[in-house]
Amino acid sequence: LGPARSSARVDLTRPLPELREETVRRLEKDYIVRALAQTRGNVSAASRIAGMDRKNFWTLVRRHGIDASSYRDR
Numbered sequence: 533l534g535p536a537r538s539s540a541r542v543d544l545t546r547p548l549p550e551l552r553e554e555t556v557r558r559l560e561k562d563y564i565v566r567a568l569a570q571t572r573g574n575v576s577a578a579s580r581i582a583g584m585d586r587k588n589f590w591t592l593v594r595r596h597g598i599d600a601s602s603y604r605d606r
Contacts, residue, residue, distance in 0.1 A: 557596075560592055560596065564578070564593055564596060564598055565598060567579075567582055568598070572603055572605075573600050573602070573604035575589060575590060575593065575600050
């Protein structure tokens with residue numbers, strides 16, 4: 533088998549666990565923001581889109597410092 537090809541650039545100067553955690557954080561935040569935007573700030577609806585319990589979704593919203601109410605009037 534030849535080398536794996538990927539369109540993503542990988543920074544080999546950083547440890548894999550660090551990059552993995554950063555990638556997951558960015559993905560979570562982007563997902564939450566998009567779900568809240570789609571539901572116009574309705575956390576219950578956004579948590580359903582995410583397939584998560586509303587309380588757990590709120591935990592992620594707070595962890596990422598997202599103001600869910602700012603999506604209500606978009």
